Amino acid sequence: MLVLFWTDVLIFLLVGMVVIFVLYARQREHLRAPWRAVTRSGVAMGSMVVLGFYITIGLLDSIHFRPALNPDEGNGQVEYAHEILSVFDWLVTPLRVRGEKTYSAPFAAYLYTKQTVELADGRQQRQFPRLKYGARHLSDPKTEKTADIVVTGVLGAVKGLVIWGMVCTVLIAGLGKWKHQSLRLVLEQMHAGQTAVRWRSMLYTLGVLMVLCFVAGDLSMKYHILGTDKVGENVFYQALKSIRTGLVIGTLTTLVMLPFAVLLGIMAGYFRGWIDDVIQYLYTTLSSIPGVLLIAAAVLILQVYLDNRADQFSSVAERADLRLLFLCLILGITSWTSLCRYLRGETLKLREVDYIQAATALGVRHFTIITRHILPNVMHIVLITVVLDFSALVLAEAVLSYVQIGVDPTMNSWGNMINSARLEMAREPIVWWSLLSAFIFMFSLVLAANLFSDALRDAFDPRLRQQR
Amino acid sequence: MIAYIVRRILYAVPILIGVNLLTFILFFVINTPDDIARSQLGDRRVTTAAIDTWKRSHGYHKPMIYNENAQGLGKFTDTVFFNKSVRLFGFDFGRSDSGRDIGYDIGQRMWPSLAIAVPTLIVGILVNITFGLFIAFFRGTYIDFWGVVTCVILLSVSSLFYIIGGQYLLSKLFHLVPISGYDTGINAFKFLILPVVVGVVSGIGSGTRWYRTLFLEEIGKDYVRTARAKGLSEQVVLFRHVLRNALIPLLTGIVVVLPLLFMGSLIVESFFGVPGLGSYTIDGIQRQDFAIVRSMVFLGSVLYIVGLLLTDISYTVVDPRVRLQ
Secondary structure, eight states, X not given: OEEOOHHHHHHHHHHHHHXXXXXXXXXXXXXXXXXXXXXXXXXXXXXXXXHHHHHHHHHHTTOEEOOEEOGGGOBSBOEEOSSOEEHHHHHTHHHHHOOOSSOBOTTOSBOSSOEEEEOTTSOEEEEOOBOSSTTTTOSOHHHHHHHHHHHHHHHHHHHHHHHHHHHXXXXXXXXXXXXXXXXXXXXXXXXXXXXXXXXXXXXXXXXXXXXXXXXXXXXXXXXXXXXXXXXXOBHHHHHHHHHHHHHHHHHHHHHHHHHHHHHHHHHHHHHOHHHHHHHHHHHHHHHHSOHHHHHHHHHHHHHHHXXXXXXXXXXXXXXXXXXXXXXXXXXXXXXXXXXXXXXHHHHHHHTTSHHHHHHHHTTOOXXXXXXXXXXXXXXXXHHHHHHHHHHHHHHHHHHHHHTTOSSOTTSOOHHHHHHHHHTTTXXXXXXXXXXXXXXXXXHHHHHHHHHHHHHHHHHHOHHHHHHO | OHHHHHHHHHHHHHHHHHHHHHHHIIIIISSOHHHHHHHHHOOTTOOHHHHHHHHHHHTOSSOSSXXXXXXXXXXXXXXXXXXXXXGGGGTOOOBOTTSOBHHHHHHHHHHHHXXXXXXXXXXXXXXXXXHHHHHHHXXXXXHXXXXXXXXXXXXTSOHHHHHHHHIIIIIIISOOSOSSOOOSGGGHHHHHHHXXXXXXXXXXXXXXXXXXXXXXXXXXXXXHXXXXXXXXXXXXXXXXXXXXXXXXXXXXXXXTTTGGGGGOOHHHHHHHTOOSHHHHHHHXXXXXXXXXXXXXXXXXXXHHHHHHHHHHHHHHHHOTTOOOO
């Protein structure tokens, strides 16, 4: 049975909007030109592959359903489980269900803490027990483990490389057919990096990702590759689940604030007069409250609100989702002002331009002037802001969750991972794997987003283009 | 000049009223005082009598905006709105929900915040300008390229990791400074080193990149070409001409954050256990103390507006071409 969360609906709405924008931009040369500049940049295309990888996982994690219970007994009535899963959960079921008792280090065969174990002859002894799932297949982990990890890893890497090779072949064949060139020529151009789209860097990044995926996947069937957390949940699984939270915060926030910022910014610049005064007053007031404090106040209030109405939600996941959505809203409210200010300034400039003066003289209605002439000409500012904001928002999520004004504590997020790991910093030996996993996943996402947005800004910002 | 300042201050009044109204709506309309009392008393099944007592002792029992039962001006002053919101204009913060005097606490906790924020700002600016100039000097070379790449990498790391990493490296591994805590007077010094270092390092990425663009923008201008044409060496061009002119946008960017230094940094202070205003706010959030959070929101906005005013004034001081009207 399909379950729809609010954020799921909005995510797919966003995907739909992106698809429409791509179709729209394909028709128009002035929009295609900057994108061609982006595709010529190797760094940008490589980052795009990484972002695509994250987005795929995020989207798979956004289709939620309730699994059917005991489908064989089917006497007409199908019972559904109370637990809500996503397609991604279902794909990585082994990671999800193989929990241990408590902490265990990456690739460990034994638990992190000593426990009292009853021996065969009835005596009790304090020792590190073997893990239920991690390295279970080995009879003597001390001697066999390293060799087993290497063999499994290499096999995984080979699998990844083979599949990558297949993808490359299909791509080269397809390109050759499309451009009516020999495969050899296509391969040579690609290798020299002379293609209009930088396939080389895309394929190399894809290759690295594929190898990593298959190595991680194969090893995960036998070990907890990033260890387990306090309640024995697989950290690798948590880090993967956190991707959706990060993406939702980074994208939905802008989606929520965009209509306000665009509408008010253009209105202020276009109509001027008292409308301008009111809108300026509005955003000056909002932006004069320091962002963190406004978010803190709003989340605090939301928390009290939700706590007092706890019985109105059917599940914890639903409540967590609603809180995530509200967090996006609040972040959106605090961050729309700068975009609004930019758009106002740009519109003020645009309304004096000849073609808009001409349109006004011809008696074109305000609405038409705004949608037909002004909006398309400020779209690049909107695009740049959206992409630039993304990485800042992902980082902000972690900080806010740390101060406990971020996402719900039950929700998987990098901030919550860091927060729970921090409490164990004083332990000896130190529990480092949650921190490391959150770091790796967050860093690669933010870095890819930063590199991509830099390339995008260079391509779209005419002022920067002139300087080169 | 004075007329301009007066006008700007007058202009700030409606904004502050707006901020005040907004926080009032946030705090008292979305959640009624009953909700606040319930969350403060901890249990959702508290008796109405207990709620009433709590509201009475904290002054939430009065009508919201208009009091029909009072006399004269009291119709407006004897309300929650007047007592909790309007009084903020006189910096009368009242008492927190746990009964402490907020104004006194703010006065006490301001100093640790400043002790961390001021050195972080100054050292940070010096470090960033140095790196920015260095990269601008080698523009178009491998140093420039890898410098920018390093900046992007540095600014992609979450500030939480800088703090955790700093604590682990300097305190746990090398035992150079205490992990966290604070002390008064001269003893505070050893507690200040780590937060300041972490603050400076975490700002290098974005700061250096920003200053590099500023310098490169200046380098492209005509007067720099003139200076080179006169035969000045690259060092003189950079330090005497470019740096001085780039200082204008740089200084004004700094002035706007100056007043906010009082507020401290929420994350850094709570991580390092410094009893400043940042950790005060965080404590308020975690104890769900509405009075503290509301006061801090208001104080923050006032300081921000002061910062904007200072920025405008500093423009005229640094750059005589700018005329205020």
